[in-house]
Structure formats: structure tokens, C-alpha cells
Amino acid sequence: MDTRQIAQRLVELCREGKYDQAQQELYASDAVSIEGDGQKAEAVTRGFDAIRTKSKEWADNLVEIHGGSVGEPIVAGNWFSVVMGLDATYKDMGRVAMNEICVYQVRDGKIAHEQFFYDMGGA
Structure with missing residues (x-):
């Protein structure tokens, strides 16, 4: 798949809440995930297994999802971005609404890099 196809597939799976399937299908074994500015x-988080562990910990912390959104991807070469929103209640933070810009790099037909830019608490 090319970058546009991967972007569309990721959006499709995220809109269906199939985050695990998205990672299984689309991520490289050596993928890197960065939260915020990465400082x-x-x-x-480095490597597919570590990213999966991080995702599982996030899911285990969820109490309830109240709503969410996944925008259309913007593609530029081997990169794409998607605006995503989530209103959820967490065990450790209570209810939080957030919007983020998710940026992905594709290498050899797989997502090799993801980075999330967000402020907590804004809907």
C-alpha cells in the first residue's frame, strides 16, 4: 500500500474503534511512537511490541468513551496527518476531552513513526 492507502485504512479502522487491528495491519516492527514534544x-516508545504495550495500558485505564472524531487524512509524500478527538473518562484522570493532530511517516508500506500533538482538556 502507498501512503494515501495506509492513511485511508488507518482512518477507517480508527473510526470503527479498531485500534489494535490498525496496529497489527499497518505498523512496522521497528515503529516509533512519540507523545507530545517527546522531551x-x-x-x-520504540518498537511494535512496546507500542502495543503502551496501547494496552491506555485501554486498561479507560472507564468510558463518551464521544470521538477522526478527520480526513492530509498526505504529503511519505507523511500524513489526521485530526482526532476523544472525550473519555479515565481511571487516573477522570473525564477528559482532547483534540490532537496525529502525524505519521510511512516507510516500506508500513507506519514507521507516529507523533501526537495535543492539549488536555479542550474539546
Whole structure:
């Protein structure tokens, strides 16, 4: 798949809430995931297995999802971005509404890099 196809597939799966399937299908084994500006060591996750563990910990912390949104992807070469929103209640933070810009890099037909830019608490 090319970058546009991967972007469309990711959006499709995220809109269906199939985050695990998206990672299984679309992520490279050596993918890197960065939260926010990546300045803290724990903000950078390296490797497919570590990304899956991070996702599982996030899912285990969820109490309830109240709503969400997934925008259309914007593609530029091997990169694409998607605006996503989530209103959810977490065990450790209570109810939080957030919007984020998700940026992805595709290499050899797989997502090799993702980074999330967001402010907590804004709907």
C-alpha cells in the first residue's frame, strides 16, 4: 500500500474503534511512537511490541468513551496527518476531552513513526 492507502485504512479502522487491528495491519516492527514534544524519556516508545504495550495500558485505564472524531487524512509524500478527538473518562484522570493532530511517516508500506500533538482538556 502507498501512503494515501495506509492513511485511508488507518482512518477507517480508527473510526470503527479498531485500534489494535490498525496496529497489527499497518505498523512496522521497528515503529516509533512519540507523545507530545517527546522531551521526556517516557514520551518515546520504540518498537511494535512496546507500542502495543503502551496501547494496552491506555485501554486498561479507560472507564468510558463518551464521544470521538477522526478527520480526513492530509498526505504529503511519505507523511500524513489526521485530526482526532476523544472525550473519555479515565481511571487516573477522570473525564477528559482532547483534540490532537496525529502525524505519521510511512516507510516500506508500513507506519514507521507516529507523533501526537495535543492539549488536555479542550474539546
